[in-house]
Amino acid sequence: MLEWIFQLMKTILQFDHVSFSYHLSTGPSIHALQDVSFSIASGEYVAIIGTNGSGKTTLAKLMNGLLLPDAGEVRVMGYPTTDRSRQANVFSRIGLVFQHARDQIVASLVEEDTAFGPENLSLPRSEILARVDRSLALCGAAHLKDRQTYLLSAGETQRVALAGVLAMQPDCLIFDETTTMLDPSSRKDLLRLMHNLNRQGFTVLHITHDLDEVLNAERVLVLHDGRLVMDGEPRAIFQDERALHQLRLGVPFLLHVARELRGIFPELASFYTNEEDLLTALQSTPMHTSALPRSQSLHTKIDGGSHELVRFSHVSHTYMLDTPLAHTALEDLSFSLPQGKTVGLIGQTGSGKSTVLQHVNALLRPQQGIVESFGYDLSAPDLDVRELRKQIGLVFQNPEAQFFETYVGDEIAYAARMLGYRGKLRDLVRTSMQTVGLDFEEFVDRPLHSLSGGQKRRVALASYLVVQPGMLLLDEPFAGLDPATHQDMLDFVNTLDQQEKTFLVSTHNMRDLLALTRRVLVLHQGRLVFDGSVPDLFKQHELASWGMDIPLEIRVGNVLRGRGWQIPLDVVDWQEIIFWLRRSAQEDSNAVL
Amino acid sequence: MQSFEYLRAIGIGYYVPGTSYFHQRDARFKILFFVILIIALTFTSSLSGLLLGVLLGLLGFWLAHISVLPSLRTMRSVLPFILLLFILQIFLYRPTQQSTMLWEWQFLHLYDTALTNAMRMVLRFVGLVLMLGLMTSVVSTLEMNHGLELLLRPLRVVGIQTDSLVMVLQIMLRFLPLLAIRMEQIAKSQASRGATWDKGSGGVFNRIRLVLPMIVPLFLSTLQQAERTADAMLCRAYGVMPERSHYYEYQVTGKDVVFIVTGIILAAAILYF
Numbered sequence: 001m002l003e004w005i006f007q008l009m010k011t012i013l014q015f016d017h018v019s020f021s022y023h024l025s026t027g028p029s030i031h032a033l034q035d036v037s038f039s040i041a042s043g044e045y046v047a048i049i050g051t052n053g054s055g056k057t058t059l060a061k062l063m064n065g066l067l068l069p070d071a072g073e074v075r076v077m078g079y080p081t082t083d084r085s086r087q088a089n090v091f092s093r094i095g096l097v098f099q100h101a102r103d104q105i106v107a108s109l110v111e112e113d114t115a116f117g118p119e120n121l122s123l124p125r126s127e128i129l130a131r132v133d134r135s136l137a138l139c140g141a142a143h144l145k146d147r148q149t150y151l152l153s154a155g156e157t158q159r160v161a162l163a164g165v166l167a168m169q170p171d172c173l174i175f176d177e178t179t180t181m182l183d184p185s186s187r188k189d190l191l192r193l194m195h196n197l198n199r200q201g202f203t204v205l206h207i208t209h210d211l212d213e214v215l216n217a218e219r220v221l222v223l224h225d226g227r228l229v230m231d232g233e234p235r236a237i238f239q240d241e242r243a244l245h246q247l248r249l250g251v252p253f254l255l256h257v258a259r260e261l262r263g264i265f266p267e268l269a270s271f272y273t274n275e276e277d278l279l280t281a282l283q284s285t286p287m288h289t290s291a292l293p294r295s296q297s298l299h300t301k302i303d304g305g306s307h308e309l310v311r312f313s314h315v316s317h318t319y320m321l322d323t324p325l326a327h328t329a330l331e332d333l334s335f336s337l338p339q340g341k342t343v344g345l346i347g348q349t350g351s352g353k354s355t356v357l358q359h360v361n362a363l364l365r366p367q368q369g370i371v372e373s374f375g376y377d378l379s380a381p382d383l384d385v386r387e388l389r390k391q392i393g394l395v396f397q398n399p400e401a402q403f404f405e406t407y408v409g410d411e412i413a414y415a416a417r418m419l420g421y422r423g424k425l426r427d428l429v430r431t432s433m434q435t436v437g438l439d440f441e442e443f444v445d446r447p448l449h450s451l452s453g454g455q456k457r458r459v460a461l462a463s464y465l466v467v468q469p470g471m472l473l474l475d476e477p478f479a480g481l482d483p484a485t486h487q488d489m490l491d492f493v494n495t496l497d498q499q500e501k502t503f504l505v506s507t508h509n510m511r512d513l514l515a516l517t518r519r520v521l522v523l524h525q526g527r528l529v530f531d532g533s534v535p536d537l538f539k540q541h542e543l544a545s546w547g548m549d550i551p552l553e554i555r556v557g558n559v560l561r562g563r564g565w566q567i568p569l570d571v572v573d574w575q576e577i578i579f580w581l582r583r584s585a586q587e588d589s590n591a592v593l
Numbered sequence: 594m595q596s597f598e599y600l601r602a603i604g605i606g607y608y609v610p611g612t613s614y615f616h617q618r619d620a621r622f623k624i625l626f627f628v629i630l631i632i633a634l635t636f637t638s639s640l641s642g643l644l645l646g647v648l649l650g651l652l653g654f655w656l657a658h659i660s661v662l663p664s665l666r667t668m669r670s671v672l673p674f675i676l677l678l679f680i681l682q683i684f685l686y687r688p689t690q691q692s693t694m695l696w697e698w699q700f701l702h703l704y705d706t707a708l709t710n711a712m713r714m715v716l717r718f719v720g721l722v723l724m725l726g727l728m729t730s731v732v733s734t735l736e737m738n739h740g741l742e743l744l745l746r747p748l749r750v751v752g753i754q755t756d757s758l759v760m761v762l763q764i765m766l767r768f769l770p771l772l773a774i775r776m777e778q779i780a781k782s783q784a785s786r787g788a789t790w791d792k793g794s795g796g797v798f799n800r801i802r803l804v805l806p807m808i809v810p811l812f813l814s815t816l817q818q819a820e821r822t823a824d825a826m827l828c829r830a831y832g833v834m835p836e837r838s839h840y841y842e843y844q845v846t847g848k849d850v851v852f853i854v855t856g857i858i859l860a861a862a863i864l865y866f
Contacts, residue, residue, distance in 0.1 A: 120831045363781050402782040
């Protein structure tokens, strides 16, 4: 009996055979969650993972009574969420932080936004003042107190959104894919903050599909098709690689690297919670000596020799020019892009990446300086923008959000219709659907809303490829995709790359960059701070001040080179690094024989 | 050439932080001051009163240390309509007995009263734009909300949910710029697939043809966003307790009283000058 009471006190959240369906006015209901049971103890750090559409967000909304279960019961501190008299208590106990921080901000000043929750709880003014200061300080946002919310950076907005939740003084914080859309440095800040809060006694539930983020969680719950399929320590969960692949999740990159390295260095462990541990372990592997001379890499060097497609010289751009909100996005930018190469464009959120892309196909015209694309001078008042845009397609971030037709075929045909390819629409649509790997007969008449996330992203790309442009500009093409879809899209861009299309890809994900391109432009606060090869980029000392990390594979490569392994300096992709390692190891064993 | 910056086309509606005389006044009094003047400008029939209103607007911008240019730019975008109305006013005017004819050509007649009427209309428009521009420049959204909430509070006696009303306004004000940004995004994505959005191409019909398909994704995304915001507000216990408490406290000073009295005198001048 006593133990039962103790258990009850420790349990902050309990799901008891919970099911939930979304009932649509048309069509069948969607079973979002089915028979889910688990409980969360006070002070735990629990990660909840699953692919897009596995029911993660529904789960989060059930936790604080934003949604109520169809069957079963959700209990917060022992009381069911259906008890509406305790609603204020539930909302203040369980804080929910959403993916889009901007949508959570209700006021125009930071301090007022933080005060919003306590005001709603009808707390006395002195208490509100104290809570505002305390919550902002907890999030490291005290200096933002009197700033205007719409002028904050993405990372700052995230902190302010969190402060607003903390001002409710919750015991438990749920982060619903909060890290997904942040750039690496803001993401790292937030993760550190989450762990700090957990250390201070907050229960943290971290919902994500980035598996590398959850390695140092105490416990991992895996959702698949609305069911809870795994529940355990990360070490145990990530042991079962085959099961994770079946769930379309894969394994964290760190463990993938560690396991491949274990084939060569059996002394390594099969589980690490952070990169540093793996690198330290690698440092103590025996020195490698090889009789063979340093081999040449598989790659040819990047060369600017081929035909120049796009040239920027001294381009500057200011948004909201002549208004009180004017801000400079680009300053004195000069570079050129050769034909048939994929070039990466990286930088933090707000560094000017999108602005650059929009200058290439004349959505923005240069205010200062000269932009030349495909032989057109984009400052010319009589520029034929339609001809230019036949050549260059710009695929925006989250392109599915801009769909406006009902059926797949119409959406894809739009550009061809607009650009005057009336006669052969059907053939063009067929070709572009084949290019993105969608079967024409099966998909052409499907309604867009019935597609999965990955299929939608393919349709979005097909809708640009339909006029067979020579160049595609991709703005954060992989943001927000779950691991499997992400990999699909990467492979797909790589196949297109081999068909002599030119790509300019903006991203803040370094690993994508390594997989896609050899040349990279780095933007920092509107200036071009680096233009060169990927291996050279990682030798730059300013990397951290540009808000960038050195990815794991580069660091592993560097450590191994230091241990005497033969890995050419310009090899940066993990698959190639492991190829070179295996080859060296093979040569050694042959030499012994 | 920034044909896509819809937000930039809206000249009024930005708060410009500052420490001028206007900025320092109590929120309630600022709102009342402008509301009185705007009402006066709307209902006055005195030509000199209207002229005074326009001059007061310009003077206000000067006193607040704020550029009048954005407001003028807003006017420029509706100028063709105003001119058209001006011409219609003049030539479709039905003369009264006091009217004297100034000029005549075939079926066109120009009466002096028509001219003053048309001028009244233009001055009223300019005065109102200036006043609204000035008000939005010196009253932050925060002050607008609190000011309105406090000013409207007496209405609760008759059972009107003034708190919710003000919250609706606050959220709406926060959403408008987001809406403009979404619209810009969709227009750009259509343009990069060959739709001719850029300036100077196609006529009104082309524009309409392009806007129609845009409405669907625009509404959809706005609704989704609204739902997310509503969820986030509910999660922070909005509307769960019968009464909210307040973070800010406002105190009236003697300067504020002088300010509002000046406002009333000026309004009277506009009405009866």
